[in-house]
Amino acid sequence: MAGPTTAERGERQQESSGPPLVRRLRNRRFRRTVLLTLSVVLLGSGSGWLLYGSPWLRVRHVSVSGTAVLTPEQVLEAADVPVGAPMVSVDTDGIEARLRRKLPRIDVVDVVRSWPRGIGLKVTERTPVLLIEKGGNFTEVDKEGVRFATVPQAPKGVPALELSLSRSGSATASLRRFGTDRLVREAVDVARAIPAAVRRDTRTLKVRSYDDISLELGGGRVVEWGSSENGAAKARTLTALMKAASGARHFDVSVPTAPASSVS
Template identity: 75%
Template sequence: MAGSTTAERGERQQQSSGPPPARRVRPPRLRTIIILAVALVLLGAGGVWVLYGSNWLRVERVTVSGTRVLTPEQVREAADVPVGSPLVSVDTDAIESRLKRKLPRIDVVDVGRSWPDGIGLKVTERTPVLIVRKGGNFVEVDGEGVRFATVSVAPKGVPALELTPSSSDSAAASLRRFGEDRLVREAVRVADAVPAAVARDTRTVKVRSYDDISLELADGRTVDWGSSEKGAAKARTLAALMKASPGARHFDVSVPTAPASAGS
């Protein structure tokens, strides 16, 4: 009988010896773990020192944008940003609240960090849509009915608001029911709904009651608007009525489906 070949003997030897033993993964030495932990602590401490303890990331400048009536200096003074403090520690929410409290003319303000050493204040001022005479001054009212500032000179092109409740029982009841603030907001809604061409000529918005609001134009013409409801329909009706009766002196769109004009 012929002997086994060399290849067969090698195969039997490999089968008998089994697979090669797996290599053992040694766990990291304690010394290595300690070194890594110390490095992480030092790195974290260094980062904290850079943010809070160094002079590299401290507030050195405060920039202001978006002002129209206010000056950048007024905004900086009211913001009272802690110049010299670490930039990361500045309370931006507190600055925003402080600005709105001290400067009611500001409607929206965005307070942001400008790395490495700045704070940016981007403000949006309220826009007056009506003014209320108060003694020798004027109180500005914005599109939400907020009375936000008192000025000595009336802003150009802004109609005056007159709250003149009539002596009728219904007008008195309207004032008690809705209150002055609500009536101011209703006047604002009317001013916002008036057609652009008419708005440019509007000098006074008179409020006698919730549903008795009228306009006085620059050339003496008048408009009975009624309540602020159905403002878009009343605006379209008024534009058409003025076009159809160019010589009229008085217009009534309080009921937009039954408008009227009079005078010549």
Template identity: 70%
Template sequence: MAGPTTADRGRRRQGESGPPLPPRRGRLRRLRMLIILLLVAVLASGGVIWLLYGSPWLRVQRISVSGTRVLTPAQVREAAGVRLGTPLISLDTDVIGARLRRKLPRLDAVDVVRSWPHGIGLNVTERTPVLLIRNGAKFDEVDREGVRFATVAQAPKGVPALELAPPPSAGPRRFGTDRLVREAVRVAQAVPAAVARDTRTVKVRTYDSISLELGDGRDVLWGSGEKGRAKAVTLTALMKAAPHARHFDVSVPTAPASSGS
């Protein structure tokens, strides 16, 4: 009896899988699958792009503002320059923040955030005046960094005036006005809270000769802005020890003095 032929043995090894596909048909099937996957990816990407940039759903419909004290929300919105209907994805938050700080010097910090799907938030922090410099009939506000950030018609309550009164041989020509202003700010921030509430004027003669004029006529020679914490502690103790004194000197905190009654 004749044994199985070579073709019969090949069919047994293949089982039910049938004959192998011709190499060309296998390549065509893989190519078709690749094309389909590419089409799906293109359509999905196009849909996402249209959703973000072309659809009417993810666009700016409201602009919220928080943190204002002197400025109004309307002023902040106008300075931000964000147009309603703009796609949220196209907004450059860094550019908006820089624009706000440029147009509104009163702003110390700005945080611009997208609020999906329809809003944008402008969270701002305004500068706080530490001193006032008279500018004609108005006042320049100076913040904790010595920056003159705004001019106002009325002096804010509780903010001392800065008086630059250097002698002809010193002062701005030697140190520069900006440096003297920063030193005065440094002193104003170091003064004890109880004294700060009563301070009416911070007077600068030279870099190391700064004094405070209080509302009840008393005065304090502070000196320079150095050793501010030690001077604050010394002044508090000195005022308690000499409650009727009119003049206090803490320019050298280890050797304070008081006089007058």
């Protein structure tokens, strides 16, 4: 009786060896998947412990920079940074909001992580452009019209705001139409537009109505500014007018295309 052919022997060999080979490949892939999963789990657990449980990545010191009137101690107290807490868990947005709420003098603050163990508080304070005197104290007003602090002494080089709203028709109409807050805002816009050299010499910024704002300078000199409109043009005109009429005591730039000056 003839034996199996070569083809039959090959088929039998594949049948006997095929399934174990497939099983081995499947087992190998399974072990590889298990090992990869375990590695990911261990890596995640290790990273979590490093960030939240490790003593090396915790807040140990807080620094303050940029203060002028405020002290670093005031900023630190208001910030209330959780020293000892994990660096990654520090709520930087919450600290910034808390600082602006507790210390209105702060205009901008950046809370930055300084890895591995520091928190930096970078502060920018508001700068007053006008002062409002009341009861012997002075309220500081910044370039945005924000009244951010009250101090017992007037800072040097900052003009005082005087609201001299008469009972004349124009003044009453301005007050009724714009309100005190709007007139203060107009005064702030004028204060921002005044040339730097003139601003340093400005003692008082007087508001009689929306379009009747004047500056009282040192030496009894007066500048009629008018409204806050065309501030840049008025500033350029005033600078040129003061150079051309250095002995004048009265300057009028309320209409910048037709300025005037006089010695009286």
